[in-house]
Amino acid sequence: MSKYSEAEALFQELQQQQITVDFLVNNAGYGLFGEFTETDLQDELSMIDINIKALTTLTKLFLPGMKQRRNGKILNVASTAAFQPGPLMAVYYATKACVLSFSEALENEMKGNGVTVTALCPGPTKTGFESRANLGQSKLFKSGVMDVERVANIGYEGLMKGKSIVIPGFKNRLLANSIRFIPRKWVTATVRNVQEKS
Ligand SMILES: NC(=O)c1ccc[n+]([C@@H]2O[C@H](COP(=O)([O-])OP(=O)(O)OC[C@H]3O[C@@H](n4cnc5c(N)ncnc54)[C@H](OP(=O)(O)O)[C@@H]3O)[C@@H](O)[C@H]2O)c1
Numbered sequence: 001m002s003k004y005s006e007a008e009a010l011f012q013e014l015q016q017q018q019i020t021v022d023f024l025v026n027n028a029g030y031g032l033f034g035e036f037t038e039t040d041l042q043d044e045l046s047m048i049d050i051n052i053k054a055l056t057t058l059t060k061l062f063l064p065g066m067k068q069r070r071n072g073k074i075l076n077v078a079s080t081a082a083f084q085p086g087p088l089m090a091v092y093y094a095t096k097a098c099v100l101s102f103s104e105a106l107e108n109e110m111k112g113n114g115v116t117v118t119a120l121c122p123g124p125t126k127t128g129f130e131s132r133a134n135l136g137q138s139k140l141f142k143s144g145v146m147d148v149e150r151v152a153n154i155g156y157e158g159l160m161k162g163k164s165i166v167i168p169g170f171k172n173r174l175l176a177n178s179i180r181f182i183p184r185k186w187v188t189a190t191v192r193n194v195q196e197k198s
Contacts, residue, residue: 003049004057011061023159024062025075026055026099031092031133033195044091051095056102063106063115070114075159076103080123080167083176084184087192089133096121100165107164116162120155122146123172137197144171 014021029051032039055076066072079093082100086093103119110117124130124145135141151168158166167173179187 004053007054007057007061011058020065020069021062022066022069022072023075024058024066024072025077025159026058027075027077028054029077029095031081031089031129031135033089033134033138035088036090039091047091048095051092052098055099059102059106063110066115067110067113072115073159073162074103074106074115074117075155076117076119077155078103078119078121080121080172080176082119082121083179084187084191086195087188088138088195092133093191104164116159116164118155118159118163119165120151120158121165121167121172121176122151122155123167123169123175125151138195139193139197140195144169146172 030047032043032047059074059076063072063074066074076099078099079096081089081093082096084093100119100121103117107117107119124141125148126145127148130136130141146169154168155166167176
């Protein structure tokens, strides 16, 4: 689904079958751990394709119909990674910052149109993400990992309420919201420390 043609084919197929999409969940994505000079460029470009390009394309295809019908909800899965730079996962954090910024901007554009856009920003969650990102030796998933069902339920509730940003878990909310009061360099250094190998 990372290519425009694949998203377009899905959109056309649903149109042909006269299936109206009122809910769009852009969840697909992955991360990659490692210093930028050591990581694989193709893997990172593919990550940008799925984390950003596919999400943007699907939103571009489905949002106009929602606006026209004055009915629709979009859930874009960002991350707590969206709130600060992420040394040792530099590209991943940057993609999620893009998803959060994009979602908040669209939420604003859609006000009064009957459409809501929600950015779900989970912290570390027990899924296939950790192994796909090669995070096995990082400290990131060593504590405070949330259960995926809990995250999904909180995301669903936030989507239905039309919330702009949903951060599951008290600790994740506290961290994400306190970052703006701390010098940016300290935040980046702290993230590096948390990401480093245990
Ligand atoms: N787990 C966490 O700690 C965490 C924290 C914050 C945000 N997130 C975000 O949550 C979302 C879901 O990840 P997850 O934690 O559930 O990890 P996951 O278990 O690895 O699932 C990733 C999902 O993305 C799909 N996907 C990956 N590359 C794809 C591609 N090129 N084309 C189509 N589908 C693709 C996978 O489909 P297949 O199964 O078909 O490969 C799978 O459904 C991601 O956007 C991730 O960045 C995760």
